[in-house]
Amino acid sequence: VFQSGIKAYCISQYALAVVVEVNEGENSALLPCKYLRIIPENEPTVMWTRNDLDPKTIHLREEGGDDLRGQNRRYSGRTSVRSDALDSGDFSLTLRNPQLTDSSSYTCSISAGREAERVTVVKLQVKGQYCRQRSELKLKGIVPKLALYSRIFFSCTS
Numbered sequence: 645v646f647q648s649g650i651k652a653y654c655i656s657q658y659a660l661a662v663v664v665e666v667n668e669g670e671n672s673a674l675l676p677c678k679y680l681r682i683i684p685e686n687e688p689t690v691m692w693t694r695n696d697l698d699p700k701t702i703h704l705r706e707e708g709g710d711d712l713r714g715q716n717r718r719y720s721g722r723t724s725v726r727s728d729a730l731d732s733g734d735f736s737l738t739l740r741n742p743q744l745t746d747s748s749s750y751t752c753s754i755s756a757g758r759e760a761e762r763v764t765v766v767k768l769q770v771k772g773q774y775c776r777q778r779s780e781l782k783l784k785g786i787v788p789k790l791a792l793y794s795r796i797f798f799s800c801t802s
Contacts, residue, residue, distance in 0.1 A: 662766045666742050667773055673742045675766040677735040677752035684756030690725060690735045691753045691760070702750060703737055705729050718745070735763065742770045 666673040675692070690705040697716050703723040704711045707730055715723070722740045729735050735752050747770045752763045 662764060663769065664766055665769045665771060667771050668742060668744055669773060670742060672738050672740045673746075673768060673770070675737040675739065675750055675752070675768060677737065677764050677766070679733040679735055679754055679763050681733075683730055683733065684754070686756045688730050689755045690729055691751075691755065692723070692725075692735075692737045693751045693753070694748050695751065696748055705735070739768070742768070744770050744772055746770050 662676060664673055664675055677690075677692075688707065689711075690703075692702040692704075693700040694702050694716070697718075699714055699716050701714045701716060702719050703715065703725060705725045709727075710725075712720075712723075719739070724738045724740075725736065726732060726734055735754070737750070737752070739746060747768055750766045750768060752766065753760045754763055755761070
């Protein structure tokens with residue numbers, strides 16, 4: 645926090661949230677995470693987590709490759725990070741086949757040994773698609789001139 649005249653400013657690397665919007669049924673969503681500092685030399689690990697789940701782990705990347713043993717089952721086979729993530733600093737997560745239930749906040753972190761550093765938080769919003777069709781149903785015979793109207797909503801995927 646610093647002051648300039650009568651105004652006070654607070655600068656934080658977490659001041660702006662990253663929001664990613666994607667439609668349900670799209671092939672994938674990219675959750676960005678760029679690490680601009682020097683990658684730790686002692687067993688660096690990139691972790692993507694979602695705190696409202698148990699287990700929280702969405703994806704884990706180590707020097708030797710992915711370690712998905714502790715991955716939450718709902719993400720099985722749907723996540724990836726670049727193979728050179730720990731060299732390039734691009735820890736972005738690709739989530740394939742995004743679903744409505746994937747909407748949440750995701751945390752990208754890097755750790756070296758026991759110390760973890762939060763790099764960014766990404767809010768993913770998966771939007772559903774739907775089609776509207778008006779359907780008219782007329783009942784004849786039992787009650788003359790009775791018409792029943794109903795709306796039918798169809799779920800659409802692309």
